[in-house]
Amino acid sequence: MSPNPSPVDDTVVALPPRKHGALVRMSDVKPEHVDWVWPGRLARGKLHVLDGDPGLGKSTVTVDWAARVTTGKPWPDGQAGGDPAGVVLISVEDGLADVIRPRLDAAGADLDRVVALTDIRGTAPGTGQPDERLPELPTDVDVIRDALLDVNAALLVIDPLMACLAGSVNAHRDQDIRRALAPLVRVAEETHTAVVIVRHLTKGDSDKAIYRGGGSIGIIGAARLGYTVARHPEEPDNPHRAVLAGTKANITTMPASLGYHLVNDDDLGCAHVEWEGTVDCTANDLLRPTTQAQAADDPTTVWLRSYLAEHGDSPFDEIRQAAEEAGIAERTLRRAGKRAGVLTQRAGFPACTTWRLPTTPASSQSGHRPEPMPDRPH
Structure with missing residues (x-):
């Protein structure tokens, strides 16, 4: 035994608090049906993705949907519309006066039920000076929530998604995208709103539509329903005729593809959508190179x-x-x-x-x- 034993270290080490998982017994969960804005296609409280190349009318299609939400008009597949409700638009590429308002007029929307969230106003950190900037995800989900509640919204359109991501978000990094979209999904659930985010297609050579949208695969992964617009197979050289086809459907069966064409309104200086009925092709068919x-x-x-x-x-x-x-x-x-x-x-x-x-x-x-x-x- 050592003649000079070391002193005993009686320091008490605090252990981290024990974590507990939240467990929900499924017998205590009350089952609910999906609440549809457009039966089988647009669901309240869910995220949707709309992909397509520029010039095929993606934004015009979303305006057509907005008009039907605000008026309760029947949907393009003949299903009955619901009670008129509000719509929030976040569009950073088109002007309100010369593009969005004329398109809403051409589509027959109830303009009193549509609001555009154009910018975020506040005080710049550190300077105390007034600050104004475009809406960002996930930074401004609280402002988006307030806007949805203010107009009793059934539909939120973010067009395009990439322009609304905060600078710190890497759109091609799955983890970044999921962290950016998770708060938006929670807001959709809390406000009972169908959220549609719009993307451009990439120039990749994949003929699987689910992989062709811009950014991380996590974007379509977070969505419950996804759609692709592409040129109509009957007129592949006509940029004014297209098909809306399902890319992903997690909460229902894949909906039938719908054809449409864009009709110019000379008085309003814009185009509106005229639907043509079902088309026997899939999103993969539309994007597959045709020899x-x-x-x-x-x-x-x-x-x-x-x-x-x-x-x-x-x-x-x-x-x-x-x-x-x-x-x-x-x-x-x-x-x-x-x-x-x-x-x-x-x-x-x-x-x-x-x-x-x-x-x-x-x-x-x-x-x-x-x-x-x-x-x-x-």
Whole structure:
């Protein structure tokens, strides 16, 4: 034993307080149904993402939704609208007077129920001077909450999301995005509001729509429903015709895709959305690169080639009648004719237009030379 033992250290080390997990017995939870603003598509208290390339009317689509929320008008798929409610818009790319107000007018919105949150006003830290800046996430969720409650909102639109993220948020870092969006999701739940955030598509080569939105995958991960807008497959060269297709659906089945086109209003100087009904394609279909061979294999083109191969040169009126019986619209039939390279010949009295495949020898003895289909029908 050492003659000079070390003194005993009687310092008391405080242990960290013990943590307890919050446990909820599921038998104590009262089940609830999802409360829909637009049944099957826009849900109260949930986050939604709307993706698409510039110029296809994403913002105009959200204005159309806002108009239906404020007036209770039926939804584009024919479902009944709800009781009129308020809408909050956070739009940092479009002017209120020359873009947003005319679009709301064109869509028939109740303007008294729509407010735009344009900036955040307060006092600059340290200086005490008045400060004014754009709304930011997650910094200003308390201001957003107040705005939603003030107008009894059923819909909040943030357009685009990337412009509203605080400078400290890395939009491509999953952890940053989830921390930025979590307070917004809580506000959506507390205020019972459907929140729609708008993004541009990236130029990636993935044909899976869920991976094509800008920023981290955590953005679509935080959303309960996601949508993509892309050019309509019937008119891929027409920037004014598009399809709204589901990208993600966690709380319902995937909704049917809806076609629409933009109609210009000369008096108001803007466009509004006119819906066309359901379209048989998915978001992945819309973003998948379309080769000439793929375009030639669409169902209507295949039907038309088969018909002409069986019947040979055929009067257009007969083809149109057969197509109608097969459930094919004339406009769709004409587009298929162009894709198939159909040649047309107009002859006789009264004049009759005949269609034939380019590989089929002309049977007409009229001396008229078959020509490629014109861009516009006769």
